């Protein structure tokens with residue numbers, strides 16, 4: 297995909313080192329790691345963005361591109377530059393087109409997207425961004441030095457004018473693909489702009505307190521002792537004022553909490569589980585909602601997951617939280633292979649979907665998905681509903697969930713399911729955070745006091761006796 301990356305000329309601005317890194321003596325004579333030039337981080341972020349445009353998700357792309365592992369601060373900068381560029385890719389692409397008469401090599405083009413993202417949205421000094429990006433481009437293609445320099449300096453001459461010209465395209469204005477914007481306008485004529493704005497925000501770090509191990513107040517006190525402030529939200533959610541490495545939070549290893557968006561934390565309570573119930577989580581990994589169910593009551597819980605690797609992650613999460621479930625690697629759409637014939641009291645179907653409601657956390661999703669994916673996923677979701685419905689006991693309830701904002705996967709999916717199953721009835725539910733929710737649809741976004749969540753869809757379906 298890309299040519300070799302050479303170090304930029306020195307002296308080069310570098311990514312600052314973690315002050316907490318042990319000194320030479322403390323680390324037993326280990327030589328200090330050389331600081332990473334910003335140009336290297338820009339280049340790797342550009343490679344990751346290109347890999348996403350070729351169809352790989354950002355986590356997989358970063359793991360592959362950063363195989364040898366940059367040091368802590370450079371690694372954080374790499375993630376920030378990659379996700380930031382993907383969040384604002386619409387405007388970065390459009391701005392570059394305004395200033396580049398010919399299209400450069402893909403990696404040079406992507407380095408310039410990264411630099412434009414930094415110039416518009418980061419606090420790095422513009423002369424540093426430009427000199428490092430120019431060095432990065434020149435390391436790929438010596439002939440690109442003048443081109444990169446001219447593009448970035450032309451942009452800097454009048455950024456406001458460039459921005460107003462870029463706004464002419466919907467992709468630049470909303471930082472989503474055009475088909476996505478068109479689809480949202482059709483599906484949500486009154487809310488499409490709010491949904492797009494919410495999707496362009498950044499989700500906070502939200503914890504779900506494990507009520508079997510701690511109370512919200514206990515977790516809050518331990519965080520406060522480390523000067524970490526957190527705001528309580530909904531039932532057992534705590535929203536941290538600033539994002540942090542979760543493994544380093546006090547109480548994480550002891551299973552006092554999990555990381556889970558506040559919108560996802562609505563699933564457990566909506567299903568209304570009680571001690572002794574037979575419960576199925578049909579699409580369970582990595583186990584966020586399944587663990588919540590197991591925290592709420594003593595259940596006979598079966599957790600199905602089609603992907604063995606993801607099922608292992610679920611088991612690790614359950615072990616950390618001190619919870620138990622019967623975990624099976626199986627296709628929920630083929631009950632003959634895993635069902636013993638005893639009906640479930642409750643079923644959670646957190647169906648595979650476009651993820652169009654969670655792009656504030658996964659901005660790569662905006663550029664990975666194709667419009668045709670919606671219909672394919674809707675067909676897969678319908679197959680799962682139909683296969684699972686016979687496994688639900690009369691009077692039992694199935695909670696259908698997606699993290700999507702497209703009608704075909706949500707309201708339209710449920711209308712069709714109700715038409716196919718005479719014994720299916722939709723139960724009215726209340727979602728907190730109105731007006732951010734409508735008809736079971738939670739829109740992404742919010743504020744710190746009343747709600748702040750990703751986009752989810754919930755439909756609670758009861759089987760008539």
Ligand SMILES: C[S@@+](CC[C@H](N)C(=O)[O-])C[C@H]1O[C@@H](n2cnc3c(N)ncnc32)[C@H](O)[C@@H]1O
Pocket residue numbers: 560578579580581582583584585586600601602603606626627628629646647648649
């Ligand atoms: C939206 S995620 C579930 C997230 C999970 N409920 C949580 O809260 O952590 C959907 C999961 O369903 C799995 N999956 C997809 N198709 C499936 C199928 N036919 N049977 C079982 N699992 C499936 C995917 O591998 C993925 O892990």
